[in-house]
Amino acid sequence: MSHVDLDTSIGYALKRATSALRSAMDERLRALDMTVSQYASLELLAHTPGLSNADLARGVFVTRQATHQLLAGLTREGLVEVTGTGREQRLHVTARGLERLERASAAVAEVESAMIESLSEHDRLSMLRSLSACADALDRAGR
Numbered sequence: 001m002s003h004v005d006l007d008t009s010i011g012y013a014l015k016r017a018t019s020a021l022r023s024a025m026d027e028r029l030r031a032l033d034m035t036v037s038q039y040a041s042l043e044l045l046a047h048t049p050g051l052s053n054a055d056l057a058r059g060v061f062v063t064r065q066a067t068h069q070l071l072a073g074l075t076r077e078g079l080v081e082v083t084g085t086g087r088e089q090r091l092h093v094t095a096r097g098l099e100r101l102e103r104a105s106a107a108v109a110e111v112e113s114a115m116i117e118s119l120s121e122h123d124r125l126s127m128l129r130s131l132s133a134c135a136d137a138l139d140r141a142g143r
Contacts, residue, residue: 022036028108053091
């Protein structure tokens with residue numbers, strides 16, 4: 001017998017919201033010939049140029065093996081360039097990547113706006129703080 005009440009479970013509500021967000025992002029980004037992982041990679045690299053493969057994997061929540069496939073596609077399309085070798089290898093978004101990111105980022109911002117449009121500014125800030133606190137608590141518990 002389950003010990004989780006789905007009607008009051010924050011984890012279940014969070015999973016539903018995450019799934020709905022991912023589906024909406026998939027739909028919008030597919031029209032731009034981009035995946036959520038590609039978008040997330042470009043967004044993270046634009047904000048933090050020079051990340052390593054391992055840093056990128058952690059930042060976009062994929063395995064390092066998946067990052068290699070992801071980067072192969074991004075570099076083949078000329079969206080990301082790789083400098084250095086081995087442990088000194090660093091990743092950077094190209095000018096072409098920034099152009100694609102601009103359209104993708106606008107699409108994702110529209111999805112997020114639709115998701116939170118019924119929330120007050122106070123509720124938005126409270127949700128952001130609460131979700132960050134939850135993630136921090138689980139990160140600490142995992143150490």
